[in-house]
Each structure stands twice: as C-alpha cells, then as structure tokens.
Amino acid sequence: MNPVAVIPARYGSNRLPGKPLLDLCGKPIIQRVYERVKEAGIFSRILVATDSEEIVRRVEAFGGEPMLTSPHHRSGTERIAEVARRIVGDWIVNVQGDEPFVHPRMLADLWESFRRERTAVVGTLCHRISSRRDLRNRNVVKVVTDRRGCALYFSRSAIPYGEVVSDVAEIDGVGALWYKHVGIYMYRRSFLLRYPMLERSPLEDAEGLEQLRILEHGYEIRVYPTEWETLGIDTEEDLLEARRRCMADAKKLS
Numbered sequence: 001m002n003p004v005a006v007i008p009a010r011y012g013s014n015r016l017p018g019k020p021l022l023d024l025c026g027k028p029i030i031q032r033v034y035e036r037v038k039e040a041g042i043f044s045r046i047l048v049a050t051d052s053e054e055i056v057r058r059v060e061a062f063g064g065e066p067m068l069t070s071p072h073h074r075s076g077t078e079r080i081a082e083v084a085r086r087i088v089g090d091w092i093v094n095v096q097g098d099e100p101f102v103h104p105r106m107l108a109d110l111w112e113s114f115r116r117e118r119t120a121v122v123g124t125l126c127h128r129i130s131s132r133r134d135l136r137n138r139n140v141v142k143v144v145t146d147r148r149g150c151a152l153y154f155s156r157s158a159i160p161y162g163e164v165v166s167d168v169a170e171i172d173g174v175g176a177l178w179y180k181h182v183g184i185y186m187y188r189r190s191f192l193l194r195y196p197m198l199e200r201s202p203l204e205d206a207e208g209l210e211q212l213r214i215l216e217h218g219y220e221i222r223v224y225p226t227e228w229e230t231l232g233i234d235t236e237e238d239l240l241e242a243r244r245r246c247m248a249d250a251k252k253l254s
Contacts, residue, residue, distance in 0.1 A: 003042065003043060004091070005040075008097055009055050009097035015235055016239065022233075027062075040104035041104070043093070045065070051068070051073070077211075080192060093186045094187065099230045101231045105228065109226065114224075121220060124151075127179065129179060129180050135178060136158065139156075139234050
C-alpha cells in the first residue's frame with residue numbers, strides 16, 4: 001500500500017502567526033506545500049492536519065483534504081500521531097507545512113529507500129551544508145550519523161565541532177562532515193501509535209527538537225542524503241526569501 005502524506009499546519013506560530021495562510025506569490029503557503037506533495041504521485045491520500053478552522057476552510061477551498069486535530073499538541077509528530085489513529089495505512093510521511101519548495105523527487109526517493117528498512121522506525125533526509133552561515137544558523141538543524149546512516153544526534157549547534165565553525169569568513173564548500181537535516185519524515189504507523197506514550201526527553205527540551213525524543217528512547221532514525229534543498233519558512237526574512245525564489249521560478253517558466 002502506498003504511503004499517506006500528512007502536512008501538519010499549526011495556526012499559532014510564535015514568529016509568524018497564521019503562517020500556513022500567508023501569501024506566497026498568490027497562494028497560501030499551505031497550498032504551495034500541498035501541490036508539491038501531490039506532484040510526487042506516490043501517495044494514496046494527502047491530509048492537512050491542523051488545529052484551525054480557518055485553515056480547514058482554506059484547504060477545502062483549494063480542493064485539499066483537511067483534518068481538524070487537537071489544539072493541545074506540542075509538536076508536529078504528536079499531531080501526526082493523532083492522525084495515525086484515525087486512518088488506515090502502514091506508512092505515513094510528514095511534510096512540514098512551511099516547506100513550499102519540497103522537491104517531489106525527495107519524497108519518492110524517501111519512500112523507495114525507507115520501505116526496505118528492517119529496524120529503523122523513522123526515515124528522514126539530510127543535505128550537505130555548503131556555507132558557514134548555515135552552520136551558525138540555529139534554525140538550520142544539523143545531524144550526524146553513524147556508518148550505517150542512522151542518526152546519532154540532531155542539534156541547532158554546529159556539529160561535529162571543527163575549527164571551520166569559528167572562522168568568520170563566509171565561504172562555500174565547507175566540507176563533507178556537516179549536514180543539515182531536511183525536515184521530512186517517513187514513519188511506520190505502528191511506531192506513531194506508540195509515540196504519544198513516550199515521555200518528553202531532556203534533550204528534546206534543551207534543543208527544541210522533537211526527533212530527539214525518538215533517539216533518547218532507543219529507536220533508530222535512518223537518514224538518507226538528498227541532492228535537493230528546501231527552504232523552511234520560520235521568520236520574516238525566510239518569507240521574503242521564499243517570495244524572491246517563487247518569483248524567480250515563475251520567470252523561468254514564463
């Protein structure tokens with residue numbers, strides 16, 4: 001059975017309130033994400049999981065399928081775990097609702113790779129960091145893996161440590177050690193049903209990264225490199241950059 005895609009979309013973002021509904025070149029951000037996910041052509045169903053009636057209405061207006069979920073979830077994974085209890089399917093892909101530039105091929109590649117896994121309960125993606133700016137940016141989450149490609153740790157800090165991190169110069173081609181986490185996940189549904197019963201972890205709270213709860217409880221997260229980058233929208237600066245990129249893409253197609 002093909003996977004189900006779930007796009008968590010919380011209305012009350014601290015830095016950008018109402019973020020899923022903000023305009024991105026004539027369409028709300030959530031619609032841009034939905035359309036890119038649909039282009040992958042691999043999903044049996046695509047759901048927008050939200051705590052907002054307004055987001056429900058807007059998703060219905062562009063022909064998407066919303067699912068109203070509890071307003072009390074503290075993370076996107078908790079929201080998706082609620083969805084997992086309410087749907088049928090062995091595999092669920094989480095595409096963040098603020099990733100309008102997700103490449104459809106990323107999703108297809110993740111599905112083809114993770115469906116063959118034997119022990120990992122979650123699969124995700126990473127992309128090589130090519131600038132010190134990204135290394136220093138706390139909104140760019142970094143990941144290190146073991147020799148099998150399983151995550152050792154995720155952090156907002158530059159990991160692993162190296163002298164290059166402290167150099168103030170801005171360069172490209174930093175090296176092969178530093179990777180950014182691309183926030184797309186594929187879960188086994190059986191694991192998602194267990195996730196809400198796992199206690200929040202100290203590392204999760206310290207870093208503000210929900211995936212650390214999974215590692216602290218001893219589960220494996222398989223990380224696959226991808227050649228494509230995304231642009232998550234967390235700040236006003238990100239939104240302006242997303243609009244610039246969107247307009248540039250539109251000019252290429254005209």
